[in-house]
Amino acid sequence: MDVSNANLFKEAFHTLNGKTHGDTLAVYLALKYHQHTLPSIATRHKDIVVSDAQIGLPTLEGVNKGVTSSILENLLDSFYTKRHSSLGQNNGRVCRIFNGTFTPLQSHSQNNWRDFFRYALGISCLASEEELLGDFVAEHRSLCKHLIQNDEGALGCELHPLRTKYIRGLHKPKLLHWKLSGHKGVYKTVDLNNPLLEDVIRPFSSRVPLDSLITTLYFGSAWNTLSDISVERFVSDFNFESIDQVEHLFAVDFDDPATQRKIKQVKREIASEQTKPFSLVGSTKTYTSTIEKKIRTRAFTEAVREAYNFACAVCGLKYDSPSGKWEVQAAHVYPKELFGIDDVRNGLALCRTHHWAFDQFAFTIDTSYKLLWHPNAKGTSMYKEGSIALPIDQRMWPNQDEALAWHRSRFSAQNIVKDKGKRKKSKKFNT
Numbered sequence: 255m256d257v258s259n260a261n262l263f264k265e266a267f268h269t270l271n272g273k274t275h276g277d278t279l280a281v282y283l284a285l286k287y288h289q290h291t292l293p294s295i296a297t298r299h300k301d302i303v304v305s306d307a308q309i310g311l312p313t314l315e316g317v318n319k320g321v322t323s324s325i326l327e328n329l330l331d332s333f334y335t336k337r338h339s340s341l342g343q344n345n346g347r348v349c350r351i352f353n354g355t356f357t358p359l360q361s362h363s364q365n366n367w368r369d370f371f372r373y374a375l376g377i378s379c380l381a382s383e384e385e386l387l388g389d390f391v392a393e394h395r396s397l398c399k400h401l402i403q404n405d406e407g408a409l410g411c412e413l414h415p416l417r418t419k420y421i422r423g424l425h426k427p428k429l430l431h432w433k434l435s436g437h438k439g440v441y442k443t444v445d446l447n448n449p450l451l452e453d454v455i456r457p458f459s460s461r462v463p464l465d466s467l468i469t470t471l472y473f474g475s476a477w478n479t480l481s482d483i484s485v486e487r488f489v490s491d492f493n494f495e496s497i498d499q500v501e502h503l504f505a506v507d508f509d510d511p512a513t514q515r516k517i518k519q520v521k522r523e524i525a526s527e528q529t530k531p532f533s534l535v536g537s538t539k540t541y542t543s544t545i546e547k548k549i550r551t552r553a554f555t556e557a558v559r560e561a562y563n564f565a566c567a568v569c570g571l572k573y574d575s576p577s578g579k580w581e582v583q584a585a586h587v588y589p590k591e592l593f594g595i596d597d598v599r600n601g602l603a604l605c606r607t608h609h610w611a612f613d614q615f616a617f618t619i620d621t622s623y624k625l626l627w628h629p630n631a632k633g634t635s636m637y638k639e640g641s642i643a644l645p646i647d648q649r650m651w652p653n654q655d656e657a658l659a660w661h662r663s664r665f666s667a668q669n670i671v672k673d674k675g676k677r678k679k680s681k682k683f684n685t
Contacts, residue, residue, distance in 0.1 A: 255465050257472040258481035266466035266473075278426055279458045281377055283471070284333045285429060285443050289493040292329075293320050295383045295431050296445030320433055320440030332476075378430035378441060380413035386431050392450030395425065427454040447495055452503060460507040464488075464500070506548045513549065520553035527597040528649045534588050534656045536595030554596040558584035561650045562603030567642040568617075568625065571605040585609045587657040598645075599653040607636050618665035619658050623651075626662075628669060 256262055285292065381390060381400060395401065404410035415434070428451075431442045444451065468488050472478045480487075485497060494500050506513060564580050565572035573581045585602045588594035604612055611617055616636075617627045624641045631637050644651050652658050 255468060255483060256481065257469050257478070257483050260473075262469055263473040266463075266469035269463055269466040270470060278377065278429075279455070279462065280334060281330065281429055282427075282446070282455055282458075283492060284330045286446055286492045286494065287333065288329060289443065289446060293442040294445070295386055295442050296448075320431075320442050322438070322440055326430075326441060377426055377428070378432040379428040380411060380432050380434065381428075383431060383442070386428060386444045389450060391428050391444050391448055392454045395428075427451060446493075447499075452499070456503055456505070459503045460505055461510055462504060464504040467504075506552075508552060516549050517553045517556065520550055521557050524553060524557045524596055524598065527595070528599065532597065532599055532653045532656060533595055534600070534653075534660065535593045536597070550596060554601065555584040557598050558601035558603050561598050561601075561645040561647065562643065563645075565603065565643065566605040566608055567602050567644070568608040568638055569605060569636075570643060581605060583609045585612055587652055588660050589613075594657075597653075598650045600657050602642070602652060611636055612661075615661075615665045615668045618662045619652065620662070621654055621658075626665070628665075 379386060385391075398411075400412050402410055402412045428444060429446070431444060432439050433442070464485070468483055468485070471488075472480070472483050485500065488494075489497055489500055508514070508517070559580060559582055562582070563572070564574070564582055566582055571581065575581070582603050582605055585604045586594045587600050587602060590596075594600055602612065608617075611631070615628070616631045617625055619642060620626050622641065623644060625638060627637060
């Protein structure tokens, strides 16, 4: 994605504004980016860490003793500040995209960095390093064994010398270990790759469009000189272990009302296709937005499931989990990777087993909608005789002339190749 275009930055900036409790996400991403230059409980860094000269941080010495809040303030404030002449009024701290009231370096604000790092908003924790290496790091603060009712009747932390009542964000994750030293404190990061911690972070990140986030993070940054950034580059730069980890953190929240409205809109677009002549190939558009792509996939899946009454067209399996998730899947007859159209007439509702079998050409569907199986499939548990179940609305039946005709041709071609291979092996064995 292009991160050098000021107009794209403004659009991304607008998209992200107010989308999430992003103060938590902002701290998490900044700590992830500087993971190798900050003292960490999990990795036990040596006493000297290379300085981050690009943003003017001092060399961190004696990191086993931790770093002060002033170093963290400078680090995060520099990280989220973008200065670029083309931005106009948007020129300034990008952390505003996460929370309009998040104002670093203003000690009179309840959202100031020092309170944020310490106990007020719950990012850091006074528990021992040993506790923060285990399951405790992801434990909900309302269940914390160190949580007490102080003399004023408010919730407080028994580890704090004043048993302070300023425990506001009980739902916030523990990202920093705060260790008291006299009247001052020092900090170390926890294991930011802890899978349990990721599950705590996920609600804060799931509503953030990943492409917009990347655009805003990289645009005009002193630490970025590239004009195009891929998700792979984002994974590498921010010290994530894999793309899967990022996709898990930024998975679409399908229960979000705004996302639901978008899904319904796409479903209407899919429904309108049924009034047009069938086309095997749909849009060849490549979705740069992760959310846009997932919304399109979800809309097609829902449309196909509903057309087949949430049951497998082959075996009739109809099951939803206690959480309300249906087992039946939506299969493209003409594959999506070949730009197969998102049209119910190019879809089949299939259980997981029969979806796999259909994609592997273990069976196909003839011109009368009867099942045709490869000989090897007969006698297996997935083998079923007869015809597929069809939608009540005939306009939604799988297209015969193009979609199913293509699948039958591939089914036949694959079986011919296999038969030839068997004959060659048999001939060689006989000789």
